[in-house]
Amino acid sequence: MPHAALIAFALIALTMTGAILARRLHLPASIFLVVFGIAASFVPGLPHIPIEPNVVLQVLLPPLLYIAGVGMSWRGFKREFAEISLLAVGCVCATAAAVAFTVHGLLGWPLALGFVLGAIVAPPDAVAPLALTDGLALPQRIVTILEGEGLVNDATALIIFSFAVTAVETASFSLPQATGLFVIVAIAGVAWGLAVGWGTLRLRRAIGDPQIELTIALLAPYIAFWPLQALGGSGVLAAVTAGLYVSANGAGSIPPATRLQGYFFWRLVVYITEGSIFVITGLQARPILETLQKDSWEKLPLAIGVVILAVVAVRLIWVVVLTRVPRDLIRKSKHKAPPPWQHDFFIGFTGIRGVVSLAAALSIPFMVDGAPFPERDIVLIITFAVILATLVGQGLSLPWLVRKLGLDAEGRRESAAAKDREIRARVLGVEAVLTRLGALDGISAGTMRVLKNRHRDRRDTLISALKRADGQYGDSLQVQLSLIEAERQKIAELYAQDALSDEARRRIERELDLEDARVRHAYSSALPIKYDDPLT
Structure with a gap:
């Protein structure tokens, strides 16, 4: 070399x-x-x-x-x-x-x-x-x-x-x-x-x-x-x-x-x-x-x-x-x-x-x-x-x-206030999505219901974080990670049984990886101060 x-x-x-x-x-x-x-x-x-x-x-x-x-x-x-x-x-x-x-x-x-x-x-x-x-x-x-x-x-x-x-x-x-x-x-x-x-x-x-x-x-x-x-x-x-x-x-x-x-x-x-x-x-x-x-x-x-x-x-x-x-x-x-x-x-x-x-x-x-x-x-x-x-x-x-x-106390107060403003902005963003959904035409009732429920759940999760329901919020995200892992294991079993092609397995894995990253990022974003990933 x-x-x-x-x-x-x-x-x-x-x-x-x-x-x-x-x-x-x-x-x-x-x-x-x-x-x-x-x-x-x-x-x-x-x-x-x-x-x-x-x-x-x-x-x-x-x-x-x-x-x-x-x-x-x-x-x-x-x-x-x-x-x-x-x-x-x-x-x-x-x-x-x-x-x-x-x-x-x-x-x-x-x-x-x-x-x-x-x-x-x-x-x-x-x-x-x-x-x-x-x-x-x-x-x-x-x-x-x-x-x-x-x-x-x-x-x-x-x-x-x-x-x-x-x-x-x-x-x-x-x-x-x-x-x-x-x-x-x-x-x-x-x-x-x-x-x-x-x-x-x-x-x-x-x-x-x-x-x-x-x-x-x-x-x-x-x-x-x-x-x-x-x-x-x-x-x-x-x-x-x-x-x-x-x-x-x-x-x-x-x-x-x-x-x-x-x-x-x-x-x-x-x-x-x-x-x-x-x-x-x-x-x-x-x-x-x-x-x-x-x-x-x-x-x-x-x-x-x-x-x-x-x-x-x-x-x-x-x-x-x-x-x-x-x-x-x-x-x-x-x-x-x-x-x-x-x-x-x-x-x-x-x-x-x-x-x-x-x-x-x-x-x-x-x-x-x-x-x-x-x-x-x-x-x-x-x-x-x-x-x-x-x-x-x-x-x-x-x-x-x-x-x-005393800078840590001041920094925590400042970070908490900034995080509150951030979560309120996120809530307003989700509400804008729900408003846009209500104004759309040509969407089936079933699709509309699924989309509204999904974004209402997002809004409720953000509001729980805003109310400092940290334990509840963390438990919810831990459950989401366990569900992702259950899906990942099932996909691995299907691949081992030759029920999935390599290309399909990689596409599904990428989607699961993105969802895993989204869940972890959502948890860290709800915290007032930056820490190492608490879910790892």
Whole structure:
């Protein structure tokens, strides 16, 4: 097998092994996979799995950014755009500058080199925070801001990183020129992303075949990312923008059959890609440590300590003080109640760094004008230490912090109210169906009776969920699953008796699988908070 195929197979195998162990040990999968990767990297005799930075940035990252944009609430993104921008642009720039000036003052590094490190560790990861908070009862505003920030901040940091590396290589830097280029890169990224989103949606609508549509959807993030990245632009921003465009405009353009298959397709893509990214992060522990020169060890404790302190403190100060005070003054002038301080504190604390920081650090060139890139090994170690400290240290404390700040109670109340509105909308939808049935002509009395009874049962089931008859609702769905299983067993018996052809059996199985999925989805949809499937 080709070398790349072996690496991909080994990586997926490690990811699935770690995921199984995390489930068995009831540990957060993201944190466990990183630690599992670290442990695997030090196993005697196990060869190092080399991962090129471009593989992470150009192969694994684009689909995650795109599908995160597709899944993002466009309405919520617009509503929280000001705060998302302050975090994704303002806080990233402030963090990069704080780290640069800190290592310049304490370690004597040139400012350009300080900005290389600052840009690397400045952006919180787009994947880890939401993976760690998945299933927690968080207020929607917090989720929207964290999602929106994760979509944009990598673009800001990578642009700063490219400027800083160029400054180290050329020993020159012009702030006005860099600012102008930053604006051009941002505009180009948004424009190309909109063009890709618009073009792929139009193409999918014209084709109308689910398999081809999903193939186009899988290619869309790479069409957005690769050309712009090759031209020196921001592929990250383009992929995110394309996803957001599909989020805002895809509802009326994507057929139900494609959407149904897309749910399962993208869940598998995201599951494997996210898990692989966490394992990749851990696997870099040994090779990064092996690059460190002996005389560099004495510099490490101070460097690691001040950088971790800087990235955590700057984000907290930025969110809790510099962002909250002017925002609350504006809200009060408009007679709007500011959000609770607990929101800002949690957002400020949730600054977990991840694989984009690691990939950027690994992409630092080895040589500059025939000489080794200054302090490259220390930059790698500091980056890995910041990722590990924020992912494990801050990540493990997130559930405790949610409860301590009272966000879980607020999130549950908010989720319950939102679920009530959702179920009421479903009831109104079913009543619209019954009204339409009453107005139809040319339907036999028997058919009309069957259809009305079916939709009345749907309405009654929804109303029971609205009345919080959770036990009764769950029992009803358990019975439905047992009935599906009884039908499935009978079909298997008939097939074994050669009373059914293979084609007929597959068609019936597909219908039963869809009905099974519908029942399970109906149960989870009636719950106020997202949990693992309680019926499995």
